[in-house]
Amino acid sequence: MRILIVGAGATGGAFGARLIQAGRDVTFLVREHRAEQLRSDGLAFSAPDVTTRLDVRCITSVAQGDVYDLIIVAVKAPALDAVIGTIRPAVGDDTLILPLLNGMRHIESLVEVFGARVLGGLVKIVATLDRNAQAVQLTTLSSMTLGRLDGGDVPDAVREALDVPGIHLSVSGDIIGRLWEKWAFIAAAGVVSCLFRGEVGDILEAGGEEQILRAIEECERVAAAAGHTVGRHGHEGSVAMLTEPGSHFTSSLYRDLRLGDPLEAEHILGDLAHRARSVGVPTPLLDAALLQVRTHRVARARTSAGISA
Ligand SMILES: NC(=O)C1=CN([C@@H]2O[C@H](COP(=O)(O)OP(=O)(O)OC[C@H]3O[C@@H](n4cnc5c(N)ncnc54)[C@H](OP(=O)(O)O)[C@@H]3O)[C@@H](O)[C@H]2O)C=CC1
Ligand SMILES: CC(C)(CO)C(=O)C(=O)O
Numbered sequence: 001m002r003i004l005i006v007g008a009g010a011t012g013g014a015f016g017a018r019l020i021q022a023g024r025d026v027t028f029l030v031r032e033h034r035a036e037q038l039r040s041d042g043l044a045f046s047a048p049d050v051t052t053r054l055d056v057r058c059i060t061s062v063a064q065g066d067v068y069d070l071i072i073v074a075v076k077a078p079a080l081d082a083v084i085g086t087i088r089p090a091v092g093d094d095t096l097i098l099p100l101l102n103g104m105r106h107i108e109s110l111v112e113v114f115g116a117r118v119l120g121g122l123v124k125i126v127a128t129l130d131r132n133a134q135a136v137q138l139t140t141l142s143s144m145t146l147g148r149l150d151g152g153d154v155p156d157a158v159r160e161a162l163d164v165p166g167i168h169l170s171v172s173g174d175i176i177g178r179l180w181e182k183w184a185f186i187a188a189a190g191v192v193s194c195l196f197r198g199e200v201g202d203i204l205e206a207g208g209e210e211q212i213l214r215a216i217e218e219c220e221r222v223a224a225a226a227g228h229t230v231g232r233h234g235h236e237g238s239v240a241m242l243t244e245p246g247s248h249f250t251s252s253l254y255r256d257l258r259l260g261d262p263l264e265a266e267h268i269l270g271d272l273a274h275r276a277r278s279v280g281v282p283t284p285l286l287d288a289a290l291l292q293v294r295t296h297r298v299a300r301a302r303t304s305a306g307i308s309a
Contacts (some may be wrong), residue, residue, distance in 0.1 A: 001024070001025065001069045001070060001157055001158070001161045002025050002027070002067075002068045002069050002070070003019065003024055003025060003026045003027070003068065003069065003070045003071075003072065003161065004026075004027050004028075004029055004062075004068040004070070004071045004072070004087070004090055005019075005026060005027070005028050005029070005071075005072045005074055006028075006029045006030075006071065006072065006073045006074060006075060006083050006086075006087060007028075007029075007030065007073070007074040007075040007079070007083075008028045008030050008034055008038060008043065008056075008058070008074075008135070009074065009075070009076075009129045009135070010125075010127035010128050010129050010135055010136075011074045011100050011123055011125060011127055012028065012072070012074030012075075012100075012135075013043060013045060013127075013129060013134075013135025014045060014047070014125060014127045014135045014136075014137045014142070015072070015074070015100070015123065015125075015142075015144065015167060016028060016043065016056070016072075016074075016135075017043055017045035017052065017054055017135060018142070018164050018165070018166040018167050019161075019162070019164055019167075020043070020054050020056060021050075021052070021054070021164070021165070021166070022164035022165060022166075024161055024164065026056070026057070027057045027058065027059060027068070028043075028056055028057070028058040028059070029058070029059055029060070029061075029062065029086065029087070029090075030058050030059075030060060031060060032060050034058075034133075035058050035059075035060050037133050038056050038058045039058065041053070041133070042054055042055050042056060043055075043056045043135065044132065044133065044134035044135065045134065045135045045136075045137075046134060046135075046136050046137070047136075047137035047142070047166065048137070048139065048140050049140075049166070050166070061086060062086065062087065062088075062089040062090040063089065064089050065089070066089060066090060067089075067090060067091065067092035067095060068090045068091075068092075068095055069094065069095060069096070069157070069158075070095070070096050070097075070098060070158060070161065071087055071090055071091065071095060071096070071097045071098070072098045072099075072100060072121075073087075073097065073098065073099040073100065073101065073106075073110075074100050074101075075101070076101070076263050076264055077101055077103060077105070077106060077263070077264045077266075077267035077268075078263055078264075078267075080101070080106050080109055080110075081109075084109065084110065084113055091114060091117065095117055096117055096118075096119055096155070096158060097110060097114055097117050097118045097119065098119045098121040098146055098158075099118070099119075099120075099121055100121050100122065100123045100144075101267075102122070102182065102183065102186045102252075102264065102267075102268060103183055103186070103264065103267045103268050103271060104179060104180070104183055104271065105267060105271045106267070107120060107149070107176075107179070111149070116149075116150075118149065119146050119147065119148060119149065119154065119158075119175070120146065120147050120148075120149050120172075120175030120176060120178070120179055121144065121145070121146040121175070122144070122145050122146075122175075122178060122179055122182050123142075123143065123144050123145075124141050124142075124143045124145075124182075125137060125139075125141055125142050125143070126138045126139045126141060142166055142167055142168060143167070143168035143169070143170070144162060144167050144168070144169050144170075145169075145170045145171070145172050145175065145178055146158075146162070146169075146170075146171060146172070146175065147171055147172040147173060147174070147175030147178070148175070149175065149176060151173045151174060151175075154171050159171060176228065177228050180223045180226065180228035180230070181223070181228070181230045181231070181234040183219075183223070183268070183272065184216075184219040184220045184222070184223045184230050184234075184238070184272075185216075185219075185234070185237070185238045185241075186251065186252075186253075186268055187219045187268050187269055187272045187286065188212075188215045188216040188218070188219040188220075188238060188242065189241075189242060189249070189250075189251035189253075190251040190253035190254065190265075190268055190269055190289065191215040191218075191219070191269065191285050191286050191289040192208075192211070192212050192215050192242060192251075193250045193251045193253070193254035194251070194253055194254050194257055194262065194265075194269075194289045194292060194293055195211075195215075195285065195288060195289040195292060196208055196211070197254070198250070199247065199248045199249060199250050200212075200241075200242055200243070200244060200247040200248070200249045200250070201244070201245060201246040201247045201248060201249075204243065204245055204247075205245075209243055211285065212242050212243055213239065213243070214285055215242075215285045215286070216235070216238050216239060216242060218276075218281075218282075218283045218284075218285055218286055219272065219283075219286065220235060220238075221276075221281045221283075222272055222275055222276045222279065222281050222283065222286075225276075225279035225280070225281045226275055226279055252264070253265060253268060253269070253293075257293060257296065260300065261297065261300065262293045262296065262297070265290070265293040265294070265297070269286060269289060269290045269293065270290060272286060273286050273287055273290050
């Protein structure tokens with residue numbers, strides 16, 4: 001099975017490394033500067049169980065007729081439109097496309113162009129691309145869940161290709177439900193850490209437990225009103241993770257905000273707030289967090305325009 005991974009950042013790099021280590025036929029589709037790094041240094045990957053550097057195949061565009069069996073999309077949301085354009089020549093009649101992004105809108109965007117070839121996918125991993133361009137898996141968590149959007153069967157060949165050491169793989173008959181569950185969690189985590197600007201343990205110590213529980217409730221209410229009630233297990237998992245005393249947990253949105261730009265704010269928070277409006281669910285904490293990150297982005301744009309002027 002020919003696998004194309006779009007993006008060799010944190011998730012693309014980490015899951016790609018696992019697949020390559022297991023001997024899968026993987027090519028990365030990346031932008032020029034990353035291609036240069038990968039060609040000269042290989043793909044550096046570290047996880048609690050392994051540190052390695054792998055020779056990888058990479059391309060910066062897809063030649064007409066160079067069709068792949070499986071395309072894994074591992075970019076952040078703002079890159080999606082560009083990626084939809086660049087992967088077109090790689091998509092044949094039997095190609096399947098597996099996006100790993102958090103949120104939901106990207107699924108709809110991909111389906112508009114590629115129809116039933118699009119699978120639902122989500123990953124649980126805490127990963128980053130460090131300053132040496134090494135994909136780092138920071139904890140032992142490394143799971144991937146996928147499924148047909150209509151609940152149908154995922155081809156055995158795809159399961160077999162992705163079922164490798166270092167990836168805890170599962171297939172779901174309700175991948176849209178799983179995606180909503182994760183979205184509700186990620187959004188609540190984003191609200192909490194961006195609004196109160198800190199780690200879960202610090203927010204709790206400052207007296208924020210009630211607000212954390214309200215943020216979870218708000219996001220889960222939107223999911224329920226959209227027809228995807230978060231189950232008890234999912235809800236309890238979110239509460240446990242966001243109310244663990246002393247926890248250093250922060251959302252990736254907040255980490256991006258601290259680095260300068262909360263890149264997925266509109267995709268994670270903005271889209272959920274938009275859907276909340278359309279189903280009539282009030283989301284005051286979500287709205288406040290969204291306004292906060294939008295203000296940050298406006299100020300940042302003004303400042304960088306000033307600097308470059
Ligand atoms: N990191 C994590 O722990 C987790 C992330 N996720 C989700 O996974 C998704 C991906 O996140 P993550 O891997 O962290 O993001 P990263 O920013 O680490 O990686 C994305 C990569 O995409 C590359 N990229 C951007 N535009 C293009 C393009 N047009 N063509 C090819 N490559 C491109 C970027 O490379 P460059 O800009 O250098 O070209 C970057 O290295 C997000 O939706 C995130 O929310 C989900 C679970 C956990
Ligand atoms: C919560 C976590 C780390 C789990 O994978 C995640 O998905 C994210 O921060 O984007």
